[in-house]
Amino acid sequence: MNAIRINLLPYRQMRRARAQRLFVLLALVAAGAGVGIVLLVQFLLTQQITLQEGRNAFLRNEITGLERRITEINELKEKTKGLLAKKDVVESLQSNRGENIRLFLEIARQLPEGLYLKSLKQRGDALDLSGYAQSSARVSTYMRSLDESSLFRDPVLVEVKAAQVGNLRANEFSLSVKIEKATPDAGKAPKGAGGKP
Numbered sequence: 001m002n003a004i005r006i007n008l009l010p011y012r013q014m015r016r017a018r019a020q021r022l023f024v025l026l027a028l029v030a031a032g033a034g035v036g037i038v039l040l041v042q043f044l045l046t047q048q049i050t051l052q053e054g055r056n057a058f059l060r061n062e063i064t065g066l067e068r069r070i071t072e073i074n075e076l077k078e079k080t081k082g083l084l085a086k087k088d089v090v091e092s093l094q095s096n097r098g099e100n101i102r103l104f105l106e107i108a109r110q111l112p113e114g115l116y117l118k119s120l121k122q123r124g125d126a127l128d129l130s131g132y133a134q135s136s137a138r139v140s141t142y143m144r145s146l147d148e149s150s151l152f153r154d155p156v157l158v159e160v161k162a163a164q165v166g167n168l169r170a171n172e173f174s175l176s177v178k179i180e181k182a183t184p185d186a187g188k189a190p191k192g193a194g195g196k197p
Contacts, residue, residue, distance in 0.1 A: 112142055112145065115138045129175050132173070133171045133173055134171070150180065153178045154177065154178045155176070155177040160173045
């Protein structure tokens with residue numbers, strides 16, 4: 001014979017318990033999914049931060065390298081300026097070498113008898129001469145010959161005074177004269193020579 005089964009448990013309580021278990025299960029799944037999403041977002045953010053920190057470190061290294069190169073370039077510029085200044089000085093000395101020889105030769109050539117130079121000093125385009133002469137007329141003659149030279153102009157007498165040189169009486173003088181700047185046609189005909197170009 002078939003036995004009839006009768007459910008003695010209340011039906012509504014079972015349904016409520018099943019719904020409660022389902023709710024708890026869904027809540028746990030949702031909480032797990034939420035925790036998973038949070039962990040995934042945190043992992044992605046950590047990866048982004050690490051990547052950005054790597055980029056920042058790379059950029060810092062590059063900036064440091066560039067600053068070092070800029071410093072080296074500035075040092076090279078300073079060295080270049082110094083070398084160019086030295087080169088200019090050497091070129092100036094090379095170009096003035098012949099001019100200085102010409103200057104000394106012209107001073108000696110214009111020197112009249114009875115007049116002796118004891119010092120000369122160049123200040124830019126001016127030349128200061130001092131020495132002894134047998135008479136003040138010889139100083140005047142020397143100034144005229146300097147003025148007629150193609151290398152000098154505007155001689156100015158600074159001082160003439162009596163002096164004793166050994167057992168001789170002489171006139172001690174000092175004068176200044178301007179040096180003519182060299183021109184392309186310098187050396188053709190000296191001024192006052194009366195020659196035709």
